[in-house]
Amino acid sequence: MQHPGHLMRRAVQVLNVLWNEEVSRTITSPQFATLNALYNEPDLDQRTLGHRVSLDRSTMAAVVSRLCDRGLIRSGRDPRDGRRKTIALSPKGLQVVQQLIPRTRALSDRFVAVLDETQRADLLCLLTEVVGTHERR
Numbered sequence: 196m197q198h199p200g201h202l203m204r205r206a207v208q209v210l211n212v213l214w215n216e217e218v219s220r221t222i223t224s225p226q227f228a229t230l231n232a233l234y235n236e237p238d239l240d241q242r243t244l245g246h247r248v249s250l251d252r253s254t255m256a257a258v259v260s261r262l263c264d265r266g267l268i269r270s271g272r273d274p275r276d277g278r279r280k281t282i283a284l285s286p287k288g289l290q291v292v293q294q295l296i297p298r299t300r301a302l303s304d305r306f307v308a309v310l311d312e313t314q315r316a317d318l319l320c321l322l323t324e325v326v327g328t329h330e331r332r
Contacts, residue, residue: 209306210224210302210306213302213305213306214302217298217299217301217302217305218295218298218299218302219295219298222291222295225248225250225254225258226258226261226262227292227295227299228248228249228250229244229248229250229255229258229259229262229268230262230267230268230284230288230291230292230295231292231295231296231299232244232247232248233268233282233283233284233288233292234284234289234292234293234296237283237284238273238281238282238283239281239282240273240279240280240281240282241255241256241259241280241282244259244282249330259282262288266285266287266288267284267285267287267288267291268282268283268284268285268288269282269283269284269285270282270283271283
């Protein structure tokens with residue numbers, strides 16, 4: 196019998212290979228999630244950003260540091276609250292995320308290509324339920 200955890204690990208391995216082939220060898224999935232979150236919602240503080248992309252504090256700090264070092268994001272003080280540090284895409288980061296968005300769609304399509312539309316919807320629903328249940332704990 197196949198165990199769900201084993202199958203999930205194998206699915207993640209497949210996704211990692213496809214990510215490198217379809218999306219980027221230099222931007223990781225968590226880095227893209229961060230860039231994409233800032234694309235959709237500019238000027239977030241680091242805590243909120245981590246919450247949006249489901250990364251813990253230390254992982255989020257490392258991702259932000261790497262993206263800053265590469266010139267893809269910038270940080271500044273919130274003009275309404277000087278204690279709050281906000282993060283936004285740099286012009287280079289905006290260009291990168293706009294290039295990667297269609298590639299991530301191609302990755303998703305390729306990953307579920309063997310499934311029909313109903314199966315794709317079911318897969319998303321089931322994964323959302325499993326992940327959501329465990330995140331609420």
